[in-house]
Amino acid sequence: MTYLVTGATGKAGRHVVSALLAAGERVRALTRNPAESALPPEVEVVAGDLTDPATVPFDGVTGVHLLTIGGDDYATLTTGPELVKRAQDAGVRRIAVLWNGDVGPVEEAVAASELAWTRLQPTDFMGNTLHLAPSIRAEGQVREPFSDVPAAPVHEADVGAVSAAVLTSDGHAGKAYTLTGPEALTARQRVARVSAALGRELTFVELTEAQARDRWRDQGLADDMIDTLVAWQGSPPPHAYTVTNTVAEILGRPPRTFDEWAKEHAPLFT
Numbered sequence: 001m002t003y004l005v006t007g008a009t010g011k012a013g014r015h016v017v018s019a020l021l022a023a024g025e026r027v028r029a030l031t032r033n034p035a036e037s038a039l040p041p042e043v044e045v046v047a048g049d050l051t052d053p054a055t056v057p058f059d060g061v062t063g064v065h066l067l068t069i070g071g072d073d074y075a076t077l078t079t080g081p082e083l084v085k086r087a088q089d090a091g092v093r094r095i096a097v098l099w100n101g102d103v104g105p106v107e108e109a110v111a112a113s114e115l116a117w118t119r120l121q122p123t124d125f126m127g128n129t130l131h132l133a134p135s136i137r138a139e140g141q142v143r144e145p146f147s148d149v150p151a152a153p154v155h156e157a158d159v160g161a162v163s164a165a166v167l168t169s170d171g172h173a174g175k176a177y178t179l180t181g182p183e184a185l186t187a188r189q190r191v192a193r194v195s196a197a198l199g200r201e202l203t204f205v206e207l208t209e210a211q212a213r214d215r216w217r218d219q220g221l222a223d224d225m226i227d228t229l230v231a232w233q234g235s236p237p238p239h240a241y242t243v244t245n246t247v248a249e250i251l252g253r254p255p256r257t258f259d260e261w262a263k264e265h266a267p268l269f270t
């Protein structure tokens with residue numbers, strides 16, 4: 001069967017692709033830039049944009065891994081109803097919807113449809129830690145706010161594996177799954193784990209909220225995005241740090257640990 005993976009070039013989407021391929025399925029990957037997709041050769045890479053539903057090829061597709069963002073600024077995708085209608089008309093049966101931290105218009109359109117939908121609600125991806133790589137490589141130090149606020153990040157490969165599982169097996173329709181890793185860790189603890197994986201001492205410099213806001217502004221982030229980051233990182237909702245057993249229940253094995261993630265990605269920090 002053929003599965004359409006949107007966001008296939010992203011941190012989680014690449015793992016959805018590899019999990020579906022490993023299960024012996026055919027994968028069609030949607031990207032706005034096929035020439036830069038760097039996906040495995042057996043993947044059918046197609047050009048398309050979720051903000052323009054007519055460009056999204058649902059024909060012959062059994063299941064869809066669907067993003068809820070419509071651009072590089074993580075803006076909420078507003079074309080959900082049209083995408084869902086086109087998917088239904090084309091005969092799609094299952095949709096795994098990857099939320100963006102909140103139930104938005106795409107999730108609502110999918111829930112109102114006749115499709116067998118499953119909502120994936122991951123906490124922060126472990127892969128977000130890669131934004132620390134440049135300063136770790138350059139100066140062996142990180143400068144971050146909210147050093148002692150816990151989070152239970154999930155390995156993006158587990159998000160990919162869960163999406164592939166709900167798309168290819170029964171029993172997941174109409175369910176919302178909160179996906180976390182196996183432990184809650186503060187930012188300071190995550191840096192210590194990266195330090196251990198590298199065998200190199202790293203310094204953690206705590207930024208005040210005002211310093212963090214200035215830095216994000218200098219990086220060009222809009223004020224509302226900065227407010228979102230401050231709210232999420234400074235006082236996250238309980239689901240961001242409360243460990244769930246969902247990954248293990250769906251995959252039949254424990255979720256990957258942050259230590260595993262740090263070892264796998266150590267070369268990117270050196």
Ligand SMILES: NC(=O)c1ccc[n+]([C@@H]2O[C@H](COP(=O)([O-])OP(=O)(O)OC[C@H]3O[C@@H](n4cnc5c(N)ncnc54)[C@H](OP(=O)(O)O)[C@@H]3O)[C@@H](O)[C@H]2O)c1
Nearest residue numbers: 007008009010011012031032049050069070071100124125
């Ligand atoms: N990162 C996290 O901690 C986290 C946590 C919870 C949920 N999520 C959600 O997970 C999703 C993926 O996150 P990520 O970190 O894997 O993202 P990412 O690595 O930044 O990748 C973003 C992906 O979105 C695709 N994309 C963006 N706008 C598009 C459009 N208009 N049409 C088609 N494709 C578009 C990009 O495809 P091309 O550039 O190839 O077109 C790319 O594959 C996001 O929806 C995010 O909200 C992320």
